[in-house]
Amino acid sequence: MTGQKWKWLFVIMMSLSLALTFPIPSFAIENSECLDCHGDPDMVKELPNGKTISLYVNPKKFKASVHGQNDIACTDCHSDITELNYDKEVPHPVPVAFVNCTDCHDEEGTAYEESVHAAARAKGVKKAPICYNCHDYHYTKYLYGDTVVQLENKFCLRCHHPEKYHKWLPQKKTHFEYVMCAVCHAPNVGKHIHLRLYDLMSEKFLSGQEILNKLGLTYDTFMKRFDTNKDGVLDISEFHRFVRALRVEKVRAIFWGEMTDNLEPLVHKVTKGRAIKNCKTCHSIKSPFFDKVYLVLTKPTGQAPHYPVKRGVLQSFYVTHFYALDATRVRLLDIIGLLIVLGGVAFAGGHLTLRILTIPLRRRRREGR
Amino acid sequence: MKRIYLHPVPVRIWHWIHALGILFLVLTGIQIRFADYFILVPLKKAVELHNIVGLIVALDFLLWFTFYVFTGRIRTYFPSAEELIIGGFRQAMYYGYGIFRGDPNPFHPTPENKFNPMQKMAYLFIMLFFIPIQILTGLLLWNIKGYQQIINFMGGVKIVDTIHVLLFFFFASFICAHFYLATLGHTPWAHFKAMITGWEEEPEEEH
Numbered sequence A: 001m002t003g004q005k006w007k008w009l010f011v012i013m014m015s016l017s018l019a020l021t022f023p024i025p026s027f028a029i030e031n032s033e034c035l036d037c038h039g040d041p042d043m044v045k046e047l048p049n050g051k052t053i054s055l056y057v058n059p060k061k062f063k064a065s066v067h068g069q070n071d072i073a074c075t076d077c078h079s080d081i082t083e084l085n086y087d088k089e090v091p092h093p094v095p096v097a098f099v100n101c102t103d104c105h106d107e108e109g110t111a112y113e114e115s116v117h118a119a120a121r122a123k124g125v126k127k128a129p130i131c132y133n134c135h136d137y138h139y140t141k142y143l144y145g146d147t148v149v150q151l152e153n154k155f156c157l158r159c160h161h162p163e164k165y166h167k168w169l170p171q172k173k174t175h176f177e178y179v180m181c182a183v184c185h186a187p188n189v190g191k192h193i194h195l196r197l198y199d200l201m202s203e204k205f206l207s208g209q210e211i212l213n214k215l216g217l218t219y220d221t222f223m224k225r226f227d228t229n230k231d232g233v234l235d236i237s238e239f240h241r242f243v244r245a246l247r248v249e250k251v252r253a254i255f256w257g258e259m260t261d262n263l264e265p266l267v268h269k270v271t272k273g274r275a276i277k278n279c280k281t282c283h284s285i286k287s288p289f290f291d292k293v294y295l296v297l298t299k300p301t302g303q304a305p306h307y308p309v310k311r312g313v314l315q316s317f318y319v320t321h322f323y324a325l326d327a328t329r330v331r332l333l334d335i336i337g338l339l340i341v342l343g344g345v346a347f348a349g350g351h352l353t354l355r356i357l358t359i360p361l362r363r364r365r366r367e368g369r
Numbered sequence B: 001m002k003r004i005y006l007h008p009v010p011v012r013i014w015h016w017i018h019a020l021g022i023l024f025l026v027l028t029g030i031q032i033r034f035a036d037y038f039i040l041v042p043l044k045k046a047v048e049l050h051n052i053v054g055l056i057v058a059l060d061f062l063l064w065f066t067f068y069v070f071t072g073r074i075r076t077y078f079p080s081a082e083e084l085i086i087g088g089f090r091q092a093m094y095y096g097y098g099i100f101r102g103d104p105n106p107f108h109p110t111p112e113n114k115f116n117p118m119q120k121m122a123y124l125f126i127m128l129f130f131i132p133i134q135i136l137t138g139l140l141l142w143n144i145k146g147y148q149q150i151i152n153f154m155g156g157v158k159i160v161d162t163i164h165v166l167l168f169f170f171f172a173s174f175i176c177a178h179f180y181l182a183t184l185g186h187t188p189w190a191h192f193k194a195m196i197t198g199w200e201e202e203p204e205e206e207h
Helices: A003-021 A031-038 A059-064 A106-113 A116-122 A131-135 A148-154 A172-178 A181-185 A208-215 A222-226 A236-248 A311-315 A331-357 A359-366 B009-033 B043-070 B073-077 B081-101 B117-142 B148-153 B157-181 B190-197
Strands: A044-046 A052-054 A191-199 A254-261 A293-296 A306-309 B002-005 B199-202
Touching (some): A031 A059, A106 A116, A148 A172, A181 A254, A191 A306, A208 A222, A236 A311, A331 A359, A331 B081, A331 B157, B009 B043, B009 B157, B043 B073, B043 B117, B073 B117, B081 B117, B117 B157, B190 B199
Parallel strands (some): A191 A293
Antiparallel strands (some): A293 A306, B002 B199
């Protein structure tokens, strides 16, 4: 190889190295560029059948969504749009490619694939939901702060009519209000109990911020104030202090309890024919579904820090508006009850014994002795 | 031996439906309350049976209440001031002392006045307070969502349940005491027989 050739090879190798080390800067498409057009409420697309569909994305609602809050770019999902060519009428490829949520949410996708919804979809049931149908396109929200009823309205009840089924289930409406559908229908997911403050007069839940403002605390200082033994869980005496602090601040709200699934990927694995139907799975003092109890203080963002509470609190009279037969029964009542029953037995047994022991006395009296 | 017609047919029918019903409710109540330890039937079945029998007992109570109010017999349950103090004390002395010595029962039932003062006080509370409260709380617990407003007014489902459970324990205890006290006739089975035939046998007074 001549010296000239070595020189060229050196230049090529150096160029390659530089290119790999310092890639040519790409000009990422900003969300604002997309919203220049899609932020217009009048933006529609005309379909071949003459109908129109809205292509509007509400910027505020998007910003408030999980993706907006986490600064996800439009092109992170619409990844087939790599550049905008304003010389064209539509500056990006049309139609845009199908967004595959599982590119990021792979665990959720795997769980969904094993669900009754995916199975129905595979059979050609067009109504069977995919991600968007439940979570919306652009306004996906945090769900941690939602109540069971809010979750059901957002998800299951949009397609399903629980009253039509569940004939076997006693106290249907109560179960529907306090137990998330997925608790039974996604049986492999962990469960826990939410406790929220609810004002019976105004029929509204108190937000976390409202409660903390009343107590002069923040989300970070809440546990520092009440978890005096620093074990990370509010036990019955610590919970008592919390209740007392609320009363001092004249917060007259009850603790609204409900059973929910952990919002983990597996919750998407909703099954058919394998739902929990054994009452004793929940209605047992040994049921693990009540082991994890959290006080939920919601945030305006939809997030909701969960503060752990001991199971014993559910079995106390601090929580009077949530009661699961057997599972959260007040143990003290059993002791009182045992004493009441023993009282009756002791009275009968004691009186009978005395009557037997005094038989000779009565016999002597009858015989005039 | 004197024979007195103490218990008319409607009262006897009511009593035995009530007795069997309450016994059944206590048994299923034990199963529901302690589902981990007592398994007579599956929990769901126990709840269903408890609800059905509870409804029968509630209707039976209404039958009793109507009969007693419209016939004026309800007065039987209200002790006079004299009965409340002197009669009650005398009866308590009999059960607590005289009965062991072989003293005669100071109370002699008549069709118009068939309960002794202690029975009156006990049954007044049971029939006009405890049973209605138990029926009311049972109805509320039978349809929690439907009666949500009343339940909230009473302080929550756990409060309603607590009242129901405490009365359940009371009735379990009462069954033991009631059964035993029913053996204190002139023979151990005299009162049981009277509640079947309607005729109470009363030994003639010795002079």
